[in-house]
Amino acid sequence: MKQTFISIGNTLIPYLVAITASFLAAGLFIGMMGFDVLKAYETILLSSFRSPGAFAQTLVKFVPLLLQALAFTIPLAAGKFNIGGEGQLIVGAIGAAGVGIVFANLPIYLLLPLVIIAGVVFGALWAAFPAWLLYRFGINEILTTVLLNFVSFSLIDYIATEIWRDPAAGHPTTVPIGAGGELPLLMERTNLHAGFIIAVLIAVLVYIYTNHTSAGYELIATGANARASRAYGINVRSLFLLSLILGGGVAGLSGAIEVAGVHHRLIEGLQSNFLLLGLIIGLIAKGNHFGVPFVAFFIAVLEIGASSMQRTMSIPGEMVFIVEALILLFILLSDLVRKK
């Protein structure tokens, strides 16, 4: 067991160095802009823990970040890049909202599962198209998944302005879904919804799948060397297909949770910048499914801290985005340094 302990230490040290270095760099900028650096640090890191409301807010933010990261890292385990989590989220949200609006009168024990499942299925289908193009014609999945994001922007625009438009709203928005489709709240006087439990459950399942099952082993082996995996009896092309569809399903789930847990309707722009943050989380965690939830929580803390800093100190929240990018950069650098 001693060995395990040392290897955990070896993994964590570069992270601590990277985080410290990025904060120092960001502090330099904040200082040069004439703000109080220490107070800014304090706001970024501690805002999430100042009140139950703020903590709940952090967890609400954590849910889509975690799921978007998983939508990226599941195919990544097989060596495929799903950059379409945003489009899959939107189409999943459309599916969820559609079911929630059309069957608005169903009771919660029927409607809620239907809304969630619709999100998963729509997201998976949206990813199945590029996955099939890859399987059948060998078309690069990075290109097709990214391009389908743009298609989804037009799709949500059409649905929110033409099909189920809410005439009272000034922004492209649909009418609300039925009350039975809303995720119940977990804490009173906060907006923490049950989607948090679903997301954590998914993260645990993905971890078990990739690290403790034979099928998940095949995924990892394929990502490590597809040619050798094929020589040892693994059907790598099917795994490419499967991993992208699973990723799409998880991304679609994050869309359904945004609809059922946060907005209770479809709103244009509900994808926020979750895709980009998901990619950053997945890359910082280096695709390790044990690490993804912890990194996602840390990034959620930074995001909540950023908006608080912008509100109370008028320092641009984008500063935190720089911190996040620098952390990733330093982590990648530390790999290079270790290789030399």
Place this chain on the structure above:
Amino acid sequence: MTPSESTLLEMRGVRKTFGPVIALDNVTLNVKRGEIHGLLGGNGAGKTTLMNVLFGLYKADAGEIAVDGRVAQVRSPREAIGLGIGMVHQQFLQVNSFSAAENIVLGTPLRNRPTLDLTTPKQKIRALSEKFGLSLDPDATLESQPMGVRQRVEILKALYRDAKLLILDEPTTMLTPQQVDSLFNSLRAMVKSGLSVIFITHKLREVLTLCERITVLRNGKSVITLAREEATEDTFIKAMVGEEMNIGRSLLFAKSSYETEIAQVGSKELLKVDGLSVEAASQENQVISDWSFTLREGEILGVAGVAGNGQHELAESLMGIRPCKGKVVFDGAEMTTLVTRDLLARGIAYVPENRWDDGLLPKATVAQNLILGSHRRPPYSNGLMLNLGAILKRSQELIDEFKIKTESPQSLAANLSGGNVQRMMLARAFSQNPKLMIVHNPTQGLDIPSTEFVYNKLLERKRAGMGTLLISENLDELFLMCNRVAAIYRGRIVGVLERGQFDAYRVGRMMSGLE
């Protein structure tokens, strides 16, 4: 002192480390004018590292190099060439679509660059190739040329640049016995005209026939330098392998005591291949056309051939990786339509030739590598969930048994050296305890004790009545282990020799399509 007696090259106290690994430690090498100097040692002894230091590819941590009695700094291959050192690497660096002459002049200053008129260079190349018996057509493009000719191009590259000292790194690996003889004659002609040659090899027989003086390297140290006539074969073997191996009981060196055991074969047919054909995937690869052979229980069947004549396609089609036509019956059941996963489950294991591309999962752990192919079967898995405890325990056992150098089963496989990747692949195949094993160049990159270990494992399988298809470019290995050897050329089986009829020159003729 006559010129032929004077020293051309001296390397003194050379030390080179890679991180914690000491590749060379206080190595001394002394090469005279006009001699063929053998540099002998097992894989990983440091032969290639030492020559890379001499050729300016590596920077030594300590030690000095003197050429013609003057201490020289060799910081790059360019400087080495300037000092009159030429090197023929194991892997040729050639432009396939260029002619031999174009490859040879590439990188040398040409007087008429705009017109690329090669008349004068070609004259020089012809003169050199006649003088040393390195016959080739300077105008033929290289892609159509056999390995022997491409090697001559590499040698002429060095001679064209006026090399006084030619280094050849394992030059005989890709050659038939006939081509080896012709190479040796050229080398002898070179030293007669005053050049010096350093001949790197792990094959004792070759240095004993060719070299005047021999330096033996072991574990990065120069053990001895002896003149050919000063010592017996045994002296060199002991110097190469050290004291850890009992040579008197060795399969490699005391072959005759194992002869009866190796000659024994079961009666039942284990594998029957009928009319196997493989279409060419690209023009470079040879097609396999209409192969039929059988392999009995307890038999080791050898496949001999120069690399690229269909060996890779044979292994891949039998493993279900590559589509093929024909009928394959294994253990009484037809296998032709089965996929790789089923073949593995029925008891066929595979050690691929190209270990980096076909055998290794670099981004996975050593343990994850060891279970590849068996990851759905006990003890590693109940079909659904992996049993991590059993995987780690079994991996540790295999690491110990096959002497894989790694910190733990959970270390990253990318950190394994070439020889250790080979040990890992062998451990993976042997641990499946397969009825049939298809091994392609199984001892490449292994030192002598490890090679011996692999041969003993193959012998154990033989005793248990299991079959092995041994595809190898090493004729010594095939003649030592096999009951029959099939020689192949351009995708055809030229002939099958029984044990007792084995003759390197005969097989060499078959491998070059002369018989």
